[in-house]
Amino acid sequence: MSLDGLESQLRELGKIISEKMGIDFADRKLPDLRRGIERAAKQLGHRDWVSCLNWLLHTPMTKDTVQALAAHLTIGETYFFRDEKLFKAIEQRILPDIVRDALKTAKVIRIWCAGCSTGEEPYSLAILLHTTLRDLSTWHVTILGTDINTNALRRAQEGVYTEWSFRGAPDWLKSRYFVKQIDGRYRLIDEVRKLVTFAYHNLVEDPFPTLISNTNAMHVILCRNVLMYFKPAVRRRVVQHFHASLVDRGWLIASPAETALIDHPFLKRVTLFGTLAHQKVCPASSRSNYDASFDHALLLKPVWSGPAQEAKNEADPTPPVSLSHETPDAMKSRAGLPTPAAPTQALSFEEAQRLYEAGRYEELIAKVASLGSSELGTQTADTRVLALASRALANSGRLDEAQHWCQLAIQSDKTNPSLRFLLATILQELGAFDEAIKTLKTAIYLDQDFVPAHFALANLEMRHGNVNISRRHFKNVLKLLEKFQEDAPIPESEGMTVGRMREIVRSISDES
Structure with missing residues (x-):
């Protein structure tokens, strides 16, 4: 030719x-x-x-x-603690900010490394949290690493590295967190390795944020040396989805060469310790951008700022508030949402869906809250609207309120498997894994053909090391998918197609 x-x-x-x-x-x-x-x-x-x-x-x-x-x-080069300025910024500014806000609700920290390659970056963040966060065991930490290179993901899951991955890393890293093997490579200790979950995800083809892919309600998203490969239109779309995946005041971090490529009206560029990051700003939020008076030494031990200063081990200053006995109006008052004297006109599902799909979560939540306790959690309530509001709260990182509103919806429709599935995903994000498994089993009991519940249950069992049980549920997923066309969207999966889920299941099954 x-x-x-x-x-x-x-x-x-x-x-x-x-x-x-x-x-x-x-x-x-x-x-x-x-x-x-x-x-x-x-x-x-x-x-x-x-x-x-x-x-x-x-x-x-x-x-x-x-x-x-x-x-x-693409170039997948990475190593531990790449860019010391960035990790100083995370330790000294971003993490204290997240901890302060988390103490007001649930002790949850959620981080996503998009384009994680062989895992050095998400593991660096796990090590940073393990080193700095006091009482780590009392927190529910999610660190998600995704990539489109399954070979790289397989290496990441193994957690075994050569000397090349430690170039420029702190001197204490290998001695504290790795065990040298006979072949000269270094294996990450299980205590830290278990903090990170890896999954295949294509930023261009796969929908996000979604509860089923665990790409919602992130406090920090790192996507370094990925955006620069994309065409401008694709890059704008991906950045828009990242914005939707972040909680209010969450952080998007790209490489220094890519920061100029991020142009979004509600992602504010901020300089931190000589590096650039973008913080999500929400016009509807009344919270300040930074609280310099917050004494994060009560909860965090410094890593990059020099020798650790021992702090008095005190109880959490603001323990999480239990919602189990709160009325809808009391919950709204605590959350700073309007509590009307009388219910307003009902919100249609079509309007609620429009607000949700546009990412206008605060507006949707406020409108649903304005319905009043006489409407919420009753037989007359539109559970579809409550479910969307619950999803909006979950996507905003307000998991306790999301759980509460989802339970209100279940009160109105106790035999709806979709609501049980939604509640299970929220419970999973809260770290209540046993409750999540029970709730998923209830969803399957209500509808044995409910694909997302089988899929989520398989992943949870896999995470708990129950490989045989997990394989059985994955097998059920593949069998159920045979009934649908390859390009058909799966109900309650927020856009995931049959073909895409089939690929994910087969990939996970091969690795297990």
Whole structure:
């Protein structure tokens, strides 16, 4: 084939890859695309890049193909505590901010590393929390690492690294948190490794934020050296979704070269210790941006700021408030939401859905709260509206209130499996895993064909080490998916398709 013909085919493949992965392959980047195909050819079973190119153009692009190409088209270099300024900013400014707010509700910290490669970044954050956070066992910590390279994710789950991953890392890191193996590599201790969960996620194709993918209500999202590969339109869409995935005043952190690429009206650029980050600002929020008077030494031990200063071990200054006996109006008063003298006109499901899909969570929550206790939790309440409000609260990180409103919806419709599934996902985020499992089993009892409940239960059992039980539920998922078309959206999965869930299940099953 002529050079012009090959160049034309490269352009065509570049468009396909852009649709699947968002990577921008303009004409000036076609040589990079060719080199990537040359490196991927052998892995994909081809003798040279030309035959591989032809195959890629005439074969449906599966997840395995995407991850193989991703490994060769992007740079996945990472190491522990990469960018010391960033980790100082997290320790001395971002983490104290999160802790102060968490003490007002539930002791929850949620962090997402999007594009985590082989796991050094999320494990660095886990080590930082383990080192700095007093009484870590009393907190529910979620650190999620996602990538489209399943080979990298498999290595991340193993938690075993060579000397190269420790270049520039603190001197104490290996001695405190790793065990040297016979082959010279270092294995991360289980206590820290268990703080991190890894999952396949494609920022371009997979919906987020969703409860089912655990990509909602994040306090911090790190996405470094990923956005720069995307086309501008794709990048704007991904940033918009990141904004929706953050709680109010949450943080989005990209690499220094990418900060100028983030342009969102409600993501404020902030300079912290010589590094840049973006903080989510909410016009409806009355909370201040920073409380310098908060004595985080009561809860945090310094790492980067020098020798640890021992602080008196005191009880938490503001313990979580139990909602189990609160009335809807009392809960609204505590949350700073309006408590009307009389109920207002009912909120339609269509309007509530419009507000939810637009990410206008505060407005939706306020409107539902204004209905009054005579409407909420009664047979006349629209449980679909309450469920959306509960999701909005969960996406905003207000998990105790989300649980309360979901329970109100269940009072109105006790046989609805979708509401039980929603409650289970909220309980899981609160760290109440046993209650979450029981609630998921109730959802399945109410509807044995409820796919998301089987999927969530399989993941929870896997997390608890119950591999055989987990495999049984995954098997049930695959069997149930046979009834649907490949591109059909799964009910209550917030946009996940049958084909996408099937790929995820098979990938997890292969790894287990």
